[in-house]
Amino acid sequence: MTTVTDRPPAWTADEALELLYAAHWRRLVRLSVLLVRDQGVAEEVVQDAFVAVHGRWGRLRDPERALAYLRQSVVNRSRSALRHRAVVERHAARRTPAVDEPGSDQATLATDRRETVLDALRALPQRQREVLALRYYLDLSEGEISDTLGISRGAVKSHASRGVAALRSLLGSLLEEDQ
């Protein structure tokens, strides 16, 4: 399942790692936060994905393929991390002390809105959450999402429409109708 060309890689694995890190570290961590809801876990997940892509650079060689592999790896690893009970427990522990800090109303509103959106995402079935994050956060096409998740385009479509419907009912007025 590997296609090898005779063209030597333009970058070494170390160079590729640095460049990919510079370009995608923050965005991929944020993607993972949308999936696992916990920044610490997201950082671990994405870091592991970068290590994996470094190890496979000899086979990937191409920045686009490497990015596709990274994305897929982040989604798969986020899924595995979620199954790991510690995530849930740690998250619960972290959330409890949230003391009310009477900052500006604007800041509180923004924080509330973010919490509400992340909570709503967490309430979705995993596939719907993944499809929505890839579609609306990474702005991937149906075909790219289908490749990333290893599911058919039809399945991408149906997860997306069910996910949007579910979010609409969970988020109410936060989500405008004109999608």
Next chain:
Amino acid sequence: MNLADLLHDAVEDVEPVDRLDDLRARTSSPAHAARPWWWAAGGVVVATAATVAAFAVVGGGPESTGPAGHDHHGAHAQQTMLVAAYFVGDTPAGPRLFREFDEVPSGDALEAALERIQRPPSDPDYRTSWTATSFGAVEVHDDVIHVELGDAVLDDDLAVQQVVYTLQAAAGERLPVQLADASYVAAPQLDVLGLVSISDPAEGTAYQHDTVMVANGRASSFEATVPWELRGEDGEVVRQGFATADGWQDRLHPWRARVDLADLLPGFYTFVATTADPAGGAEESLLTTDTRTIIVR
């Protein structure tokens, strides 16, 4: 806000810690790199020992497959067993099924196998057609494997065969599989399986540099020849040879290769097994290939 705005907004205040130094450290000492972070926390998922996998192929029963020794996470010894799980991979002939052996907590063999294919494979070259909620319970009665449907949609023949092959392997016999109101039997191996597959090593297995890696798998390859290579991180071939399978017609036949790891530098390597090229000179992309990443320490 529309949905795209809401999602961007939801993580806008997430400023990840800079981990570039950690990454540099991890990628320059590969012995630690393939160990997922949660192993340290006592998780058990990925590893498969060569010896145990060979055992499981023969035995297949849940009682017979307690792994003897995995030093790297032995401290958290928990009863585990191996399941043979089939996943989808790409070949020149289109998507086909490949088998991997995965270590899972001990339990009902059928349940564990069905659960395993509803999670991502260990080998990132593969994928699964199913999600955590695709199926419910599974049990055998009257010599039929009955599977309760979750939200699975049975519109893909290969995806259905993924379930059939995996459950038949877990049951240890080729019983029909009842899904919804239809009954399925296994399609012929040569129609649905990748024509070469690696059972051992498992993805991410680590070896000491002065040992011999014993690889094995199954293939249906011209004149039973299974060429293999071990490639370094930049794709350079550091070892090569070929195995001879027990046969090559009608179905997949077992093959086995000994790969001497002496004098290799520590790092990541890719073990590649391919089907043989009867004509000679064919592009590698026209041959079926299975790969595993291994670590040499």
